[in-house]
Amino acid sequence: MSTPLRGLLQADPVVATAGASMFADALRDQAVEVTETDWQPPLDGSAPHLARVAGDPRRREANELAWQRMTAAGADFVDVRPASEALGLERGTFLHAGPPIEWERASGPLRGALIGAMLFEGMADTAEAAEAALAGGDVELEPCHHRDAVGPMAGVVSPSMWVYELRDEVHDHTSWCSLNEGLGKVLRYGAYGPEVIDRLHWMNSVLGPLLQQAIRAAGPIDVKSIISQMLQMGDEGHNRNRAGSLMLLRELLPTLITADGSSSDIAEAVRFSGANEHFFLNLGMPACKLSTLAAEGIPGSTVVTTMARNGTDFGIRTAGTGDQWFTGPANTPEGLFLGSYGPDDANPDIGDSAITETAGIGGFAMAAAPAIVKFVGGDVPLALRATRTMYEITVGEHTAYQVPILEFRGTPTGIDVSAVARTGILPQINTGMAGRVAGTGQVGAGLVTPPAACFTQAIAALAAAVPGDG
Amino acid sequence: MTDHLELRSGAYYDSVSLMQVSRQVAGGNGVSAAQVAMATELNLEVIGAMGFTVPQGVQPNELVVAIRADDADGVAAGLAALDAALAGLRSAGSGAGGFGAAPPPRTLGRAVRAGDATLALVSVPGQHATVEAFDAIAQGVSVMVFSDNVPVEDEVRLKDAAAAQDVLVMGPDCGTAVVGGVALGFANVVERGPVGIVAASGTGAQQVMALLDAAGLGVSHCLGVGGRDLSSAVGGRSTRQALAALAADEATESILVVSKPPAAEVLADLEGYAAGLGKPVHWATLGAGRPDLTAAVESFLGALGREVPPWPHWDALPISATLKDPPDQDPHDASESDGSRREPRFLRGLFCGGTLADEAMLVAAQELGVGLRSNIPLSPDLALDADLRAQAHLVIDFGDDELTRGRAHPMIDPTLRLERIAAEGADPGCGVLLLDLVLGHGAHPDPAPELAEAIRGARAVATAAGRDLPVVVSLTGTRGDPQGLDTSGAQLSAAGAAVHLSNAEATRHALALLGVDRDGATR
Numbered sequence: 004m005s006t007p008l009r010g011l012l013q014a015d016p017v018v019a020t021a022g023a024s025m026f027a028d029a030l031r032d033q034a035v036e037v038t039e040t041d042w043q044p045p046l047d048g049s050a051p052h053l054a055r056v057a058g059d060p061r062r063r064e065a066n067e068l069a070w071q072r073m074t075a076a077g078a079d080f081v082d083v084r085p086a087s088e089a090l091g092l093e094r095g096t097f098l099h100a101g102p103p104i105e106w107e108r109a110s111g112p113l114r115g116a117l118i119g120a121m122l123f124e125g126m127a128d129t130a131e132a133a134e135a136a137l138a139g140g141d142v143e144l145e146p147c148h149h150r151d152a153v154g155p156m157a158g159v160v161s162p163s164m165w166v167y168e169l170r171d172e173v174h175d176h177t178s179w180c181s182l183n184e185g186l187g188k189v190l191r192y193g194a195y196g197p198e199v200i201d202r203l204h205w206m207n208s209v210l211g212p213l214l215q216q217a218i219r220a221a222g223p224i225d226v227k228s229i230i231s232q233m234l235q236m237g238d239e240g241h242n243r244n245r246a247g248s249l250m251l252l253r254e255l256l257p258t259l260i261t262a263d264g265s266s267s268d269i270a271e272a273v274r275f276s277g278a279n280e281h282f283f284l285n286l287g288m289p290a291c292k293l294s295t296l297a298a299e300g301i302p303g304s305t306v307v308t309t310m311a312r313n314g315t316d317f318g319i320r321t322a323g324t325g326d327q328w329f330t331g332p333a334n335t336p337e338g339l340f341l342g343s344y345g346p347d348d349a350n351p352d353i354g355d356s357a358i359t360e361t362a363g364i365g366g367f368a369m370a371a372a373p374a375i376v377k378f379v380g381g382d383v384p385l386a387l388r389a390t391r392t393m394y395e396i397t398v399g400e401h402t403a404y405q406v407p408i409l410e411f412r413g414t415p416t417g418i419d420v421s422a423v424a425r426t427g428i429l430p431q432i433n434t435g436m437a438g439r440v441a442g443t444g445q446v447g448a449g450l451v452t453p454p455a456a457c458f459t460q461a462i463a464a465l466a467a468a469v470p471g472d473g
Numbered sequence: 474m475t476d477h478l479e480l481r482s483g484a485y486y487d488s489v490s491l492m493q494v495s496r497q498v499a500g501g502n503g504v505s506a507a508q509v510a511m512a513t514e515l516n517l518e519v520i521g522a523m524g525f526t527v528p529q530g531v532q533p534n535e536l537v538v539a540i541r542a543d544d545a546d547g548v549a550a551g552l553a554a555l556d557a558a559l560a561g562l563r564s565a566g567s568g569a570g571g572f573g574a575a576p577p578p579r580t581l582g583r584a585v586r587a588g589d590a591t592l593a594l595v596s597v598p599g600q601h602a603t604v605e606a607f608d609a610i611a612q613g614v615s616v617m618v619f620s621d622n623v624p625v626e627d628e629v630r631l632k633d634a635a636a637a638q639d640v641l642v643m644g645p646d647c648g649t650a651v652v653g654g655v656a657l658g659f660a661n662v663v664e665r666g667p668v669g670i671v672a673a674s675g676t677g678a679q680q681v682m683a684l685l686d687a688a689g690l691g692v693s694h695c696l697g698v699g700g701r702d703l704s705s706a707v708g709g710r711s712t713r714q715a716l717a718a719l720a721a722d723e724a725t726e727s728i729l730v731v732s733k734p735p736a737a738e739v740l741a742d743l744e745g746y747a748a749g750l751g752k753p754v755h756w757a758t759l760g761a762g763r764p765d766l767t768a769a770v771e772s773f774l775g776a777l778g779r780e781v782p783p784w785p786h787w788d789a790l791p792i793s794a795t796l797k798d799p800p801d802q803d804p805h806d807a808s809e810s811d812g813s814r815r816e817p818r819f820l821r822g823l824f825c826g827g828t829l830a831d832e833a834m835l836v837a838a839q840e841l842g843v844g845l846r847s848n849i850p851l852s853p854d855l856a857l858d859a860d861l862r863a864q865a866h867l868v869i870d871f872g873d874d875e876l877t878r879g880r881a882h883p884m885i886d887p888t889l890r891l892e893r894i895a896a897e898g899a900d901p902g903c904g905v906l907l908l909d910l911v912l913g914h915g916a917h918p919d920p921a922p923e924l925a926e927a928i929r930g931a932r933a934v935a936t937a938a939g940r941d942l943p944v945v946v947s948l949t950g951t952r953g954d955p956q957g958l959d960t961s962g963a964q965l966s967a968a969g970a971a972v973h974l975s976n977a978e979a980t981r982h983a984l985a986l987l988g989v990d991r992d993g994a995t996r
Contacts, residue, residue: 007718008641011615012694012725014591016652019584021605022596022620025885026658029914030594032955035655038588041577042597042605050600057607058630060637225482228534388576395579411490425604426579 046459049424052466056421059469061303069306069322070399070417072297073362076171078230078290079223083215085207087162089179090150094124096143100158100355101313102328103146106137110314112193112350115441116157117142119195123203124161130195130442148309148320151296152179153288153355155281156191156437157314164203165211167286169226171293178289178296182206182214185279187444191354192437194444213262213272220258224251226290229283230364231403234414239372240287241356241365242379242433242448247283252276288355291362298322298417305465306398307418310361310430310453314353314437319457321420324464331456336436338380338449348446350439357432357453363401363416366431366450367393371406371414379433379449389431390415396422396430424462429453474505474541477548478525480512481536486559491536494558498540501554503547508539509555582608594657595644596620602645603627610635610642617697618644619658621874625706628699632710641714646874647697648675648915651682658697659884661913662953666691669725671715673702673732674759676826676872677766679911679949680976681731681757684770686951687974688782693724700827703735703758709743716743720750729773731766732758733828734851761839761851765832765977784975785958787966789943818904820845820987821897822868822980823890825883829909829947829976830870836980841866849873861893864902869893884916891927898931898942905943906931907983909976912950912961921961925968932969943986944970947979 006013020027021040030037045053056062086092097120099113109117114134121133121142136142147154154160158181166179181191184202188194218224229250236246255276260269276282295308304322311318318328333351340348359365369375370390373383390406393415400413418430429452436447486494491509498507506523510516512531521527525539540551578584581593585608593609595602599622609616610631618631623645635642643650643657649672650657654665659675663682668690672678678695685692696719698711712730719725728750730743735758747754755776757769764772771781820837824830827849834845844855846867861869870876871883871890883890890908897903910924917923928944935942946965950958962972971986973979 007639007721008615008714009591009613009639011591011641012653012718012722014653016592016655017588017590018592018594018655018657019578019581019588019590019609019614020594020596021581021584022594026594026596026619026915030655030657033655033914036588038578038584038590040581040584040605041579042581043579044598044601045604050604053601054603054607054627057604057611058627058634060634063611225532225534228482228532232534384573387573392576395576395583411486421604422580428579 043427046424046427046455049459049462052462053421053424055466055469056305056462059303062305065301065304065323066306066398066417066419069298069301069304072174073294073417074399074402075173076176076294076297077173078226078293079170079172080167080218080226080286081170081223082168083165083182083211083218084168085162085211086160086164086166086179089166089168090152092150092160092162094162095141096145096162098145098147098150098152098154098158098160099313100147100154100156100353101311102316102318102330104313104315105144106140108315110350110353111439111441111443112353112437113157113159113314115193115195115443116159116190118441119190119199120159120161122195122200124163146311147355148311151177151292153292153358154181154191155183155284155288155356156354156435157193158355159190163207165207167289169286169289169293170223171297174297176293176296178292180285180289182211183279183281183285185275186281189444192435192444193441195442209268210272210275213259213264213269214255216262216264217255217259220262221255224254226286227403230287230290231405233283234364234368234371234404235407237372237374239365239368239375239433241284241359242435243372243375244281244283244287247287248280251283251286284356287364288358291358291364294362295358300325302468305420307361307420310357310432311355312352312357314350317352317453317457319453319461321461321465323468324461327464329457329460329464331454334451334454336434336449336451338436338447339378340436340447341445344438344446348438348443349436352432352434352451353437354434356434360430360432361418363397363414364404366433367397367416368404368406368414369431369433370408373408375433381450392428393431395426396428420458420461420465423458427455429455475544475548476525477538477540477542477551478527479538480531481538482532482534486511486536494555497558498551498554501547501550503543504540504551504554505543506541507551508537510537511535512537580608581605582612585609585612585614590614592617592652594619599623599645603631606631606642607634610638610640613638613640615641615643617647617650617657618642618699619647620644621646621877625701628701628707629710632707636710636714641696641718642699642711643697644699646701647699649678649695650697651692651695653694656914659911659913659915660695661686661949661951662955663951664691664953665693665724667693667724667726669693669719669722669728670695671712671719671728671730672697673700673712673735674828675700676911676949677731677733677757677759677828677832679826679913680766680829681729681770683949683951683974684767684784687785688770688774688779690774690779693722694719700733703732703739703743705736705739709739712743713746716747716750716754720752725752727753727755727777729755729757733831734758734760759828759831759835761835765836767975767977784973784978785962786974786978787962787972789969789971790966791969817864817902818987819864819902820866820905820907820983821903822907823893823897824868824870824909825872825887825890826909826911826949827870827872829949830868832976833907833980834868836977837866837868837984840981840984848875884911887917887920887923891923894927894931895934898934899938901938901940903942905945905983905987907945907947907980909947909949910961910965912948912954912956912958914955916956919956921956921964925964928965928968928970945979945983945986946970946972947976948972948974949976
């Protein structure tokens with residue numbers, strides 16, 4: 004017969020406490036080893052829901068499964084194609100970042116990007132005409148996430164734009180993301196001037212087809228492997244992609260330079276891609292999307308599968324609540340500003356790029372990228388603390404993505420809604436900042452967290468989904 | 474010689490770590506050479522030079538494992554060493570420090586993992602206790618829930634989840650436990666010994682342990698189960714588990730179950746279960762017509778063939794400064810000849826321990842022949858109003874949920890009770906004051922002087938009004954307690970209180986001072 008209560012009565016107890024520290028002190032007085040919880044009350048109104056979810060017998064295994072799937076998911080870069088072809092995106096429909104939103108509530112940068120897309124698609128000749136058409140409801144707006152795609156910042160994808168295509172062969176999933184336009188005045192930050200539109204046309208006619216030839220000739224590129232290496236080279240995969248971008252270019256160069264195209268076009272494509280420190284971001288994001296996609300639809304799991312912002316609302320979805328969005332007003336990032344821009348110029352949080360944090364990199368891997376504090380603000384201890392704090396709200400550690408300074412500990416992976424609600428620790432996101440006014444472009448970069456309301460709504464819905472009476 | 478070469482994708486390790494891994498694999502039993510490396514061109518050359526044939530098209534991101542061994546067993550040993558070494562790399566990182574201290578754990582589950590704990594203790598506010606307790610159970614450890622105000626349906630869910638994990642929920646509202654000699658919550662310092670206690674009552678368990686200590690008998694474990702465990706709603710879920718664990722425990726020779734008044738059918742059920750455990754189980758379960766705790770301990774000692782000692786007590790010392798009568802005269806005579814004829818005088822029991830209050834009411838009700846008014850009444854018709862006052866015999870439990878909301882337990886913060894003691898001193902209806910004082914871990918570090926002062930004050934007020942106010946204290950403690958049992962007893966007796974270790978004896982003494990005979994008549 005095995006010893007009852009797991010041998011509790013047979014060994015000297017080692018105790019963990021939550022609550023009054025006098026009890027921990029009394030134990031220490033008896034020379035008992037004690038670990039104290041730095042306990043704080045949960046997010047407002049979440050206590051009864053937390054109690055219900057905590058007792059859900061499915062939860063532990065469901066979250067374990069979510070973590071397993073997230074870390075097992077593959078991410079192979081396989082193709083570059085127009086969105087109309089890859090996503091079946093029909094004319095008259097634009098994709099955008101974040102949870103669903105209509106034109107009336109759209110923020111400046113999203114409006115700017117939508118106007119740019121109208122001009123780019125030839126659906127309007129002037130910005131005014133584009134705005135009128137959008138306000139008149141001529142265009143269908145749909146979140147990228149509803150088509151398993153992701154888009155940085157405004158995340159606007161129109162049918163003619165070319166997109167990267169990534170495959171998770173383990174779970175047979177596909178994800179897509181637009182091509183990165185570089186920094187400065189770009190569509191994803193809400194700019195729509197002639198240079199923005201001209202660049203988009205060049206990307207469509209020159210860059211996209213060349214990248215398509217290059218990737219088709221090179222064969223699948225293991226993006227997950229690049230992420231694991233870039234984390235060991237000082238990138239965190241959201242706001243710092245320098246090593247990742249160079250490694251991607253290294254993989255593509257041999258077949259890019261032998262592609263069927265004019266040498267000047269190839270040279271321009273190489274120069275453009277090499278000059279772009281965020282060249283890799285648009286592959287890292289769909290790789291992360293494939294990871295979280297694998298965790299979708301697990302009843303009883305409290306793991307977050309989506310965090311996304313449209314510049315007005317921040318929205319999350321969870322493994323245990325299907326397609327339902329839980330939204331709250333997006334916060335405005337705090338950080339460093341470009342040129343003469345200041346806090347008043349910044350738009351609230353925007354973009355699908357928080358998929359990186361959802362999958363365990365970005366802000367969650369900040370300790371791997373101490374140099375990022377020069378870009379987003381803060382100091383090196385903050386970067387270390389950010390990652391270590393995220394372990395408190397995640398269900399596991401990534402098996403492939405590791406942080407050298409933390410002795411190669413896996414990155415915190417799989418945000419647990421109940422842990423967020425219990426501790427009040429909100430996910431740490433590194434992000435770019437878009438100008439508040441349509442047409443401005445990027446104004447800075449910084450740190451931001453989701454509104455707590457997303458998590459209090461989600462925990463209530465998860466509690467309601469627990470089977471049984473009550 | 475057997476060569477083994479395999480490629481693993483999706484696993485990136487740095488070269489320094491892999492050098493260590495290679496060395497560990499090469500040290501495997503029967504392994505003659507090994508190289509584990511990322512498939513860079515350089516590494517592939519090294520592996521090729523060792524005589525291995527590397528297939529075409531290997532990606533630099535793949536991990537190459539090359540093992541040369543005497544035979545297949547050697548290869549297996551090498552692969553086992555590889556798995557252990559890679560797992561070691563990951564676990565070395567888990568919880569690793571890096572720069573500075575890691576942030577403290579923010580949930581109990583994290584704390585359990587961080588400290589490799591075998592037991593958890595929850596004392597957060599009641600509405601949050603369920604979540605923390607579930608977290609501990611999910612981590613596979615038993616949990617003591619000190620918190621009160623936890624819904625009974627949560628208690629049932631917690632206990633069912635715990636049973637499925639083969640761990641124990643001690644509580645909620647569990648004040649006392651001793652596990653492997655370690656006192657948790659409010660607990661007295663007892664010698665290790667052969668008696669295992671299952672306690673659905675915190676101060677009841679403390680009283681029993683104090684009596685056993687006085688009888689020279691030690692305790693193996695005292696497993697609290699929460700005051701509601703023997704109710705119909707909870708059905709003895711934790712008691713059953715605790716009984717089974719103590720039955721299997723070699724240090725435990727006999728078991729004593731201590732409880733507030735249990736549900737009859739639950740008690741009957743448990744008695745049946747206990748009969749099949751192969752170890753003697755005795756019951757100290759309070760209830761009308763059942764033995765008090767002292768009597769239960771006495772018959773337990775008898776069953777073990779041990780002598781029942783005289784229970785320690787400290788006589789009330791006359792206080793010359795406040796005494797009008799000569800010391801050789803009974804100090805109570807004056808008031809009885811004076812006051813009690815004009816108006817009725819009542820027992821006033823002011824308690825910190827719920828079970829001690831219960832026991833006092835049971836003993837007093839039997840002696841007085843009438844029920845006592847209380848905030849934790851033995852029957853609903855005896856409930857006190859919110860002001861907790863009545864011209865009647867009454868007992869107040871200052872440790873009850875209602876009186877501890879937003880306030881520390883009176884064993885830690887005695888303010889409310891001290892105020893009431895002063896008020897009773899001024900109340901002509903108060904014929905005798907019965908108080909408890911519980912020592913041990915978790916309690917006030919030195920509560921006797923403050924209580925003695927309050928007793929002196931109340932008696933002085935009564936004396937000034939021409940009355941005498943006898944005081945009896947039920948003092949629960951052991952000789953090992955940090956506060957000092959004898960010192961505390963002496964301090965209280967010096968204040969004019971009669972002090973008893975046995976709560977039942979203290980109650981009977983108080984009734985005698987009130988002038989009540991065993992037949993219930995007032996002299």
